Amino acid sequence: MHPARFWRSTPFRLAVAYAFLFVTSSLLVYSVTYVLLRKEVYAALDASVEETYSVLQSTYSPGDVADLLKTLETFSRLEKGDMRVFYLGTPDGRRLAGNAGAFKNAKGVETVTAADLGLSTDDRFRIVTGMLDGNRLLVGQSLEATEDLAQIIFSSFAWMSFATSLLAVAAGIYLGLRAQKRIDAIAQTMNEISDGHLARRVHLTGRGDDIDVISGQINAALDRLSDLMEGMRRVSADIAHDLKTPLNRLKLILEDAAIRENSGNPVGQQLQEALEESDHINATFEALLRISQIEAGARKSRFTTLDMKHIFENVADIFAGVAEDNSQSIVFSADAEASFPIEGDKELLTQLVVNLVENAINHCPARTRITLSVRRLDGRYVAAVEDNGPGIEEGERDKVFRRLYRLDKSRNSPGNGLGLSMVKAIADLHGLTVTIEDCNPGARFLIVWSGRSQPN
DSSP states (O other): OOHHHHHTOHHHHHHHHHHHHHHHHHHHHHHHHHHHHHHHHHHHHHHHHHHHHHHHHHHOOTTOHHHHHHHHHHHHHHOSTTSEEEEEEOTTSOEEESSOSSOOOOSSEEEEETGGGTOOSSOEEEEEEEEETTEEEEEEEESHHHHHHHHHHHHHHHHHHHHHHHHHHHHHHHHHHHHHHHHHHHHHHHHHHHTTOTTOOOOOOSSOOHHHHHHHHHHHHHHHHHHHHHHHHHHHHHHHHHTHHHHHHHHHHHHHHHHHHHTTOOOHHHHHHHHHHHHHHHHHHHHHHHHHHHHTTTTGGGOEEEEHHHHHHHHHHHHHHHHHHTTOEEEEEEOTTOOOEEEEOHHHHHHHHHHHHHHHHHHSOTTOEEEEEEEEETTEEEEEEEESSSOOOGGGTTGGGSTTOOOGGGTTSSSOSOHHHHHHHHHHHTTEEEEEEEOSSSEEEEEEEOSSSOOO
16 A cells, blocks of 8 residues: 555544544643642652751750750761751851751742752752751751652653554554555455446455445445346347337338328328327336336425325225226225325325236236235235236246336236336335235235335
8 A cells, every 4th residue: 555545544543643632631641640749749748847847946955955966967867868958057157967068048948959058969958947046957858759750750651652652553554554455445346346347246344343334335336236237238128129029010000001102092090000009119118217217216205104005995996997897806905903104105106006906907817806905914014916817927026027027928918018117116115025925826916014114
């Protein structure tokens, strides 16, 4: 992967951002901790210095300077490395006792340097001073332990920040490379598809992460695209096959009309037949266009809350007379509490039911019983159009929903092979599932609510 692409990758930039955020927050925590700790240590240090001064002052007996000198010398000898300093001297600057070389007057508890006390170290001290029996007394304690603690905290913070930043950058590099590898695989798949390899799909790792989710959505879109391309290929082949006959017939009719016209014979009948053939061809193309519009979702703006039970009942009433004229019968049945609430286009859903009923009427013989039913089964809403006619062979059940596809035994029946294709397109638009079952004898078309349109 090119370095410029890697530095711009989201995982790496997130890792760097998290590292910066961690270092910034740690610095804030360190600063607050140091200030609070310094305050507490200084308070404890000041209390210790004042307590030592008070002890020396309270144990001093007036006029007993020798005992005070002995006590100060003892304290001075016990100290290692000038951690605590003492000074007792006269007002004119003569030192009497202690390990400090000079006196530095202080108001309360103050911080002074070692040079202020005549010492050669680089330490700083917290001191308290006062007069004791006409002499100047100084008691102090080094800040070395406090400053060492601050240095330890700072060093710990620095190393922790360095290690965290290093780990964050390393993690960003690892995650960036891994994510980019998967993204490159997606890009390669898309390039192969654009080159015509429509069967290619993005590999899923099974982790269920965001890239897997996107890859699954891409695969679903590619499946849909592949189905549409295959559908277009089939439609083109079906149009060439199924419209060839009516177009040839139209040509023959027009040629016959031309011959009769040249012979001075009337051509009214031939023109009427040509008009009927052209109407049939136009109806086929209009149906194809309507199916394409439905599949594109152009009618979703007209969706309202409907009950499929009422649509089935109305269609059964309307076509009862048509079936009776064809020596057939139509029956509607529904469970007492059955309904089929759905968000949809009333005109299209009515067209769906009408096409199923017309399909049964046109392809079933006399004395066929056609049943329309609505019921609730295992928590699902199910509607059905079934008959006791010749039925549909199992191998043909998926094919009948293809555009312009007609069963061999239905070639002489009315229709253009688009009725069930329109049923499938309308069902898909509304989130319904259409399947075909065997009624022994006959066929049953099931319309099942699949969850897109929530029932009330």
